Amino acid sequence: MKVCRDTVTKLMDILFAVAAVFYGLGTLMAVVNAVCRKFLDVGIAWGDELTTYLIVCAFFLTLPYLELHNGALCIGLLDNLVKNEVAARVLYVIRGLLVVVLSVIVVRYGLVAIDSAIASDLRTFTLRWPKAIFYTFAVAGFALNIVAWATIILLNKGGKMNEPS
Numbered sequence: 001m002k003v004c005r006d007t008v009t010k011l012m013d014i015l016f017a018v019a020a021v022f023y024g025l026g027t028l029m030a031v032v033n034a035v036c037r038k039f040l041d042v043g044i045a046w047g048d049e050l051t052t053y054l055i056v057c058a059f060f061l062t063l064p065y066l067e068l069h070n071g072a073l074c075i076g077l078l079d080n081l082v083k084n085e086v087a088a089r090v091l092y093v094i095r096g097l098l099v100v101v102l103s104v105i106v107v108r109y110g111l112v113a114i115d116s117a118i119a120s121d122l123r124t125f126t127l128r129w130p131k132a133i134f135y136t137f138a139v140a141g142f143a144l145n146i147v148a149w150a151t152i153i154l155l156n157k158g159g160k161m162n163e164p165s
Contacts, residue, residue, distance in 0.1 A: 008151045
């Protein structure tokens with residue numbers, strides 16, 4: 001169990017590092033493009049599109065990491081009202097199950113979107129890259145959300161990853 005939990009945690013850490021590189025490259029590209037427009041009066045035609053795709057892909061890669069480490073945005077109203085530790089853990093597991101169900105739906109229809117994008121040869125406007133590449137990042141992010149919550153619920157007994165199981 002510990003080996004599985006450690007493997008998933010390591011995978012999420014690697015994805016987080018890749019996402020950080022994407023965020024950095026996207027930010028650098030945006031700055032370079034802005035400087036070129038301001039001071040050289042010329043923009044890099046594909047710069048805005050590449051920046052957008054890098055940031056969006058990075059976002060989807062960080063989702064499972066944030067879920068695994070309880071850093072995802074959520075409304076903690078019930079968490080603050082429930083003082084019983086067992087009840088709080090049950091609410092946390094219910095939240096996880098809800099995220100898993102929604103992630104399964106997104107993955108299912110994401111796969112349909114990827115298939116459709118490949119069949120119709122959808123491409124980005126400027127770079128002319130297949131859009132299926134970027135759809136794949138979204139599907140992978142949500143599929144890994146399922147892995148993250150399965151790890152929390154099954155391997156960490158419903159406790160948050162920074163808590164002892």
